[in-house]
Amino acid sequence: MTPRLMIVIGSTRPGRAGASIAEWFTGRARDHGGFDTTVADLAELDLPLLDEPALPRLRQYTRQHTREWSARVEAADAVVFVTPEYNFGYPAAVKNAIDYLHAEWHHKPVGFVSYGGVSAGTRAVQQLKQVVTTLRMLPVVEGVNIAWHPRFISDGLFHADEELERAAAAMLDELVRTEAALRPLRPPGDRAASGSNGAKPAAR
Template sequence: MQKNQHQLLIIYGSTRPNRGGLPVAHWVLEQAKQAGTFAVAFADLKTINLPLLDEPEHPAQQKYTKDHTKAWSQMVSAADAVLFVTPEYDYFPPAALVNAIQFLAKEWAGKPMGIVSYGGVSGGLRSTQALRLLLSAVNHMTLSASVPIAFYQQYITDDGVLEANEPMKKGLSGLLAELHRMTVLVGQNQ
């Protein structure tokens, strides 16, 4: 990481065995790295494998007893901004993503946040709206812009790579630029 470079944590929220959106998450990760405005970290919630809220104390107390919680806290705390990549399950973000957010409290506060969603006809927009509501409860600075990818499967090649169209590329580029701008502003005000 370059000196004074802010860290962006990209969190991929699907943990299903046959999850189809991993190419979306990898595309977001590569685009963020290529933009060069952030040092980029990636959290795949399937790999992180958090259990369902197993800490005895409320997360606002930060009295963590479990190694997985301590590691998750450190990962989120190290980030200056967060970008969620989420599918839409029944008009909502995945339970694993909701759980990961609710595992912590203070670690999220004041960080600029963006969302890339994917799904069917809505492109995950309903998931994005529900996620914004949840994040407002942990004092996240949610950006109004998002990148919804409708019918995302049509953009994934036989090799499992997302081939983004120009509106997707432009949308993500703009979202990354806005995340960086807001991260710099937050850093100046601390």
């Protein structure tokens, strides 16, 4: 079975660059062929500020939006966050989406496509790594870091240079290898598991 990669668009602001960057990276991921690829756009998901009464580790979800988000993350074998850098950090929407869940993230490789000014979003990535490792995710060393990203965008489309194309390929290669290595750590029934919330994974 081909492993599944979920690409998360982290910016929710109007006029965001993240959608066009994610569209480019999603195309590269599908061309790569190592994963079945899906996209989770946090702007479309529109998760409210965490509103579950029980701790996420208990999986006693009471909200339909939580059950649906749980199913999408549960179904993924690897994750890539496409994230900007705001004030030397990552968006609140990304932290909120992560904090809704717990076990659904476990033992999955994670990569980052970051963008910003001179730092290329890398300060946001370093902060995110502290969070995802707490959830037993494994960040890959390879990443796609886009400095001064507006210069690559015209007519709403992101046009990567050769360096960024190589970086995307290298990260996808490493995600494939790492996913295979981590797979034995995930329960065999993870993709079909509903936990105590009755959620089912999203269709491929």
